Each structure stands twice: as C-alpha cells, then as structure tokens.
Amino acid sequence: MGKLFLALDAAGAMRFIGEVERGADCGCHCPECGSPLVARQGMANDWHFAHDSAQERPECKAAAQRLLRRFVIDHLKSRTASAGFDLPVYRQEVTLVRSLVHLREEAQWDAQIVGELRWGDDESDHAPVARGRLDTGVELQVFVSLGEAAPAPEPLDAGVARLAFRVRPPTASFFRDRAAAEQHLQSAGELVWEHHPDTLGLVREAQERLEVRGYRIYSNWLSMVDAKRTSEADAAPAAALFYGPGSTDSADGWPRHACAPGHAPNVNFTFYRLGPQEAWLLYMLERAGPSDWRTAQQKFYALAPYPSPFEGWAQAIPRTVGLADEALGIFRLVGFLDAVTYLSRRARVTRSHRDPMAFGGL
Known part of the structure; x- marks a missing residue:
C-alpha cells in the first residue's frame, strides 16, 4: 500500500x-x-x-497496512461464523523416490472446527490470529497472509494444525468502499492448509502402499534381470548353472569379491552410503546345496559393511532389518523389503553395479 x-x-x-x-x-x-x-x-x-x-511518516503507512489486516481478520471472523461454513479438505502429497522408481500418492481427509475459534489481538504478520480445536483431535492455529508477505514459519510443534487465509492486495478501486473490499476478499481470499498432523494414519498408510508398489517394481526388475541372465546362461552350455556342495558344476569361473562375503556368483550389488564412515552393500547370498540361486523360490540376502567392517558395524543395523553374523562379517537380512526401506530412507548415495569395486570413492 x-x-x-x-x-x-x-x-x-x-x-x-x-x-x-x-x-x-x-x-x-x-x-x-x-x-x-x-x-x-x-x-x-x-x-x-x-x-x-x-x-x-513511513510508520503511518505501516499503520494503514495493519488497518487492512484488521479488516481482513474481521471478514474472516464473519466467514467462519456463518452458517454452513466448512474448512477445505486437507491434502498431502506422499512420495517415494528410489533408484528405479518415483511414485506419488495424495492422502486427504476432512477436518472441521469443533466449537468456536478464539481470536487474538496480536497484529504481527507471523502470529496466529485465531486458535481452536479440530474434530481430528488436534489444536488449530489460523494465520492471515496478505499479498507478498512472507509465509508463517514452520510450526515448532508438529502436532498443531495450521490454516492460512491468503489474499492478494486489491487494486485501489476496491478500497473506495467497504462493499467492494468485501467482494474482493470473498472472491480472491483462499483458505489453505499449511500443515495437519497425521492423526488418522492416512499418510503413513499411503507411504506403506508406495513402499509395496516400489518393492514390486524392484522385484519385477530383478526378475527380468534374472530371466535375462538365465536365458544367456542357457544359451552358453559352458556356463555354470548349479552351485553348492554335491553339484556337478561349479561357480569357480565367476569373480569373487572379498568385500561381499558369501555372495552368489554374478549377482548385482546395491551400494548405500549412509554417512562419512558408514556404507553398505546389499546382495544375494549363495545358496547351500544343489539349487540354482537364480530360479529358487526363496532367496536370501545379506548386508556387508563396505569396503570392510568398520568399528561398531555389528550394532549399526536394527534387529528388525537383519541379524549380525560376526564370523562372516555380514548381516543376514530378515526381509529384503525391510532392508531396502531402511537403507533408502537414510542413504545419501545409492548405486547399483555388478562390480562392487565401482563404488570406491562414493
């Protein structure tokens, strides 16, 4: 102004x-x-x-801006007190980003005010103009944002819901009388959710669905890789097909990597860098017995500290993800999906390669 x-x-x-x-x-x-x-x-x-x-003085123009803010707050009071007033549906985008997938889903739910709002007299741009309760069981804070004013800072308490009434400043013609200004606020003003805690667990459920979809995509990719590798192996009779004690063939022709103890021959390795001193290799374990690791119904996976065991490695992964085999220097994974989920959420760098030496320096 x-x-x-x-x-x-x-x-x-x-x-x-x-x-x-x-x-x-x-x-x-x-x-x-x-x-x-x-x-x-x-x-x-x-x-x-x-x-x-x-x-x-400049302070006089600032006071006029506060008058406009007060007028907007009075408009919002009248709107929220009117019969049939409803808050907009809350929507939150949930995403899953992995090396092979980029998935999204929208979680949404209805949240309405219980009782009356308590209106304050703080004229600060970043202070809530009203407080109340929602039927989702959380506290509500209401803010007013005019034009290019900076958005309110992120809530210190993630358990508090935040709702903003945003409106662009009208042109000078809308300031001539009250009716024109009210019309502008009615048409241009918008109630926007800035935050609502996941009290109903819908965001968590959406995240879990994305994890399952991501796992299926990753599993399908592994299946295609395995099928291609099997086809190539079938086309080359000299290639080893079965491994383990008692088998007539051997896997001695495949390269072995000391940084991945017990790995199956010719598998793909996934690298996860979690911190400056912490990195891991995820890979498939070689099966014991005369069974083809590529076509076996049940496959076993391991997690090895890369490039070698670091201090405290055996306590670095929770038991829900894997159990430490200190003799071999690896974690035997409880479930492939649990390990991928745990590592992907914490990883700074993720790579895949047939040769684990390719991860040096990452």
Whole structure:
C-alpha cells in the first residue's frame, strides 16, 4: 500500500476513502500519529487519505497496512461464523523416490472446527490470529497472509494444525468502499492448509502402499534381470548353472569379491552410503546345496559393511532389518523389503553395479 486508503473516524471506527466527505471534512485521523487527514477524491489520481501539510511518516503507512489486516481478520471472523461454513479438505502429497522408481500418492481427509475459534489481538504478520480445536483431535492455529508477505514459519510443534487465509492486495478501486473490499476478499481470499498432523494414519498408510508398489517394481526388475541372465546362461552350455556342495558344476569361473562375503556368483550389488564412515552393500547370498540361486523360490540376502567392517558395524543395523553374523562379517537380512526401506530412507548415495569395486570413492 503506497497510499492511505483506510483511516479512523472520531469514534475510532474504520472508514474507507469513498465513505467520507471530500477534503478536510472527512473527519478522519491517522491510526498511527493521530494527525487529521484530508480525503483526496480527485479525478486524476486514485482516491486516498493524506496528512494535512504532507507530514505523513513511513510508520503511518505501516499503520494503514495493519488497518487492512484488521479488516481482513474481521471478514474472516464473519466467514467462519456463518452458517454452513466448512474448512477445505486437507491434502498431502506422499512420495517415494528410489533408484528405479518415483511414485506419488495424495492422502486427504476432512477436518472441521469443533466449537468456536478464539481470536487474538496480536497484529504481527507471523502470529496466529485465531486458535481452536479440530474434530481430528488436534489444536488449530489460523494465520492471515496478505499479498507478498512472507509465509508463517514452520510450526515448532508438529502436532498443531495450521490454516492460512491468503489474499492478494486489491487494486485501489476496491478500497473506495467497504462493499467492494468485501467482494474482493470473498472472491480472491483462499483458505489453505499449511500443515495437519497425521492423526488418522492416512499418510503413513499411503507411504506403506508406495513402499509395496516400489518393492514390486524392484522385484519385477530383478526378475527380468534374472530371466535375462538365465536365458544367456542357457544359451552358453559352458556356463555354470548349479552351485553348492554335491553339484556337478561349479561357480569357480565367476569373480569373487572379498568385500561381499558369501555372495552368489554374478549377482548385482546395491551400494548405500549412509554417512562419512558408514556404507553398505546389499546382495544375494549363495545358496547351500544343489539349487540354482537364480530360479529358487526363496532367496536370501545379506548386508556387508563396505569396503570392510568398520568399528561398531555389528550394532549399526536394527534387529528388525537383519541379524549380525560376526564370523562372516555380514548381516543376514530378515526381509529384503525391510532392508531396502531402511537403507533408502537414510542413504545419501545409492548405486547399483555388478562390480562392487565401482563404488570406491562414493
């Protein structure tokens, strides 16, 4: 607001420039310094209030901005108290980003005010103008955002819901009278959710569904890789097909990697960098017995510290993910999906390769 379009009359009521007499007869004063104002209602310029003898200060324009904010808050009070008022549906995007997948789903639910809102008198741009409770069981804070004003900071308490009433400043013509300003707020004002805690567990459920979809995609990819590898092996009779004690063939022809103890021959390795001193290799274990590891119904996976065991490695992974085999220097995984989920959420770097030496320096 470069000009004063709002002022206070002798009774302290808010007045628009089009609601008062022209010139010094407007009977209004500045909300900041209290000086008498003149109503400029000419033909060439936008109608506005001006200080007598042009003595307004920057603080006076800031006070006019606060008057506008108060008018918006009064509008919001009236809107929320009207019959049939409903809050918008809360929506939150849930995503899953992995090396092979980028999935998204929208979680949404209805949340409405229980009882009445408690309106405050704090005029700060970043302070809530009202507080209340929602039928989802959480506290609600309501904010007002005008034009390009900076958004309210993130809540310190993630258990508190935040709702903002956002509106762009109207043009000067909307400031001439109250009805035009109300019309602008009704058409341009928007209630927007900034945060709502996952009290109903719908975000968690959506995340779990994405994890399952991601696992299926990853499993399908592994199946295609295995099928291709099996096809190539079938086309080359000299390649070893079965491994383990008692088998007629051997896997001695495949390269073995000391950084991945017990790995199955010719498998793909997935690298996860969790921290400066912590990195892991995820891979398939070689089966014991005369069974083809590529076509076996049940496959076993391991997690090995990379490039070698670091101090405290045996306590670095929770038991829900895997059990430490300190003799072999690996974790035997409880479930492939649990391990991928745990590592992917914490990884700074993720890579896949047939040769684990390719991860050096990552």
